[in-house]
Amino acid sequence: MSGTATSGGDDSRWALEAHGLGKKYRRGWALREETFRIPAGRVCGLVGPNGAGKSTLLGIAARLVEPTRGQLRVFGRPVGDPSVRPRCAYLGQDKPLFKRFTVAETLRMGQELNPGWDQAAAERIVREGQLAPNAKIGTLSGGQRTRVAFALAFGKRPDLLLLDEPMSDLDPLARDEIGSLLMSEVAERGTTVLMSSHMLSELEHMCDFLLVVSDGRVRMAGDTDELVPMHTLVTGVTADGGLPEALGTHTVIDVRTAGRQFTALVRHEIPLDDTWQLAEPSLEEVLLGYLRHPEAPALLSPTAVPAHREEHAA
Numbered sequence: 001m002s003g004t005a006t007s008g009g010d011d012s013r014w015a016l017e018a019h020g021l022g023k024k025y026r027r028g029w030a031l032r033e034e035t036f037r038i039p040a041g042r043v044c045g046l047v048g049p050n051g052a053g054k055s056t057l058l059g060i061a062a063r064l065v066e067p068t069r070g071q072l073r074v075f076g077r078p079v080g081d082p083s084v085r086p087r088c089a090y091l092g093q094d095k096p097l098f099k100r101f102t103v104a105e106t107l108r109m110g111q112e113l114n115p116g117w118d119q120a121a122a123e124r125i126v127r128e129g130q131l132a133p134n135a136k137i138g139t140l141s142g143g144q145r146t147r148v149a150f151a152l153a154f155g156k157r158p159d160l161l162l163l164d165e166p167m168s169d170l171d172p173l174a175r176d177e178i179g180s181l182l183m184s185e186v187a188e189r190g191t192t193v194l195m196s197s198h199m200l201s202e203l204e205h206m207c208d209f210l211l212v213v214s215d216g217r218v219r220m221a222g223d224t225d226e227l228v229p230m231h232t233l234v235t236g237v238t239a240d241g242g243l244p245e246a247l248g249t250h251t252v253i254d255v256r257t258a259g260r261q262f263t264a265l266v267r268h269e270i271p272l273d274d275t276w277q278l279a280e281p282s283l284e285e286v287l288l289g290y291l292r293h294p295e296a297p298a299l300l301s302p303t304a305v306p307a308h309r310e311e312h313a314a
């Protein structure tokens with residue numbers, strides 16, 4: 001849990017707490033009045049298909065998008081509270097930087113705008129990418145610009161880091177390096193990270209909490225350590241081309257068949273019949289099951305469900 005939360009009291013245990021949070025655009029709901037929470041000090045993977053509502057949620061947390069309904073609390077405070085902004089850093093997909101600024105001028109701007117600025121941390125990130133301080137942002141490659149944007153975000157020393165597909169244009173070495181940096185920030189400072197990504201293997205490696213969204217709805221949320229063991233991969237022989245009847249007493253999320261053999265991802269409420277071959281799935285297998293079947297019943301672990309809150313002060 002975070003050792004950096006400063007607002008005191010129980011609420012600062014939760015980095016984000018959404019109550020009936022919704023965003024409606026002209027064409028419809030991007031986020032459909034959802035209720036969930038993310039504990040402080042965790043690395044939370046935000047997963048979902050294109051158009052699921054991930055950027056919308058990150059945008060609301062970064063105060064770039066105004067919610068239509070409900071409220072979002074950050075470390076126990078309403079997202080619009082002036083105390084919230086200095087504690088958050090946001091890295092969007094488009095990474096807006098001033099093209100005419102040099103790398104050094106960009107970091108200087110970060111220093112001037114952020115009272116808790118850590119110049120050494122920001123410079124280290126830039127140096128490790130062999131970026132010349134006098135290089136103009138406009139002359140950098142997409143991945144190099146991403147590195148500068150990361151330097152700005154880390155230099156701010158935020159308690160909450162909001163990352164929208166942060167590593168999509170980094171080469172494998174840079175991905176690995178920035179990923180390690182992220183993990184050491186979390187370990188050393190208790191920083192909370194909410195990170196959208198389509199790279200399931202990367203999420204498996206980095207995240208200890210998950211928020212899966214599809215069509216604006218939360219489909220799964222909670223500790224990976226809680227969520228994954230609630231599922232079993234069941235392999236057996238099909239009965240008349242279908243699933244054995246006995247499997248029907250469980251929640252079957254996804255089924256794959258090859259010849260007469262089936263492999264089903266099952267959410268088990270009671271122990272499974274051990275005449276089948278049973279195995280614990282990987283996080284990636286669980287995520288793929290829920291992504292393939294957004295109609296599967298939602299699963300929120302108790303950690304991800306906020307206590308009822310009467311007041312809705314915005």
Ligand SMILES: Nc1ncnc2c1ncn2[C@@H]1O[C@H](COP(=O)(O)OP(=O)(O)OP(=O)(O)O)[C@@H](O)[C@H]1O
Binds near residue numbers: 027056057
């Ligand atoms: N500014 C906007 N105006 C109108 N509709 C929008 C706007 N931003 C997002 N939407 C719509 O809201 C829905 C959710 O979009 P969002 O960008 O949050 O999805 P996403 O999960 O981040 O997708 P991706 O993985 O492709 O980045 C989509 O249907 C999108 O078209």
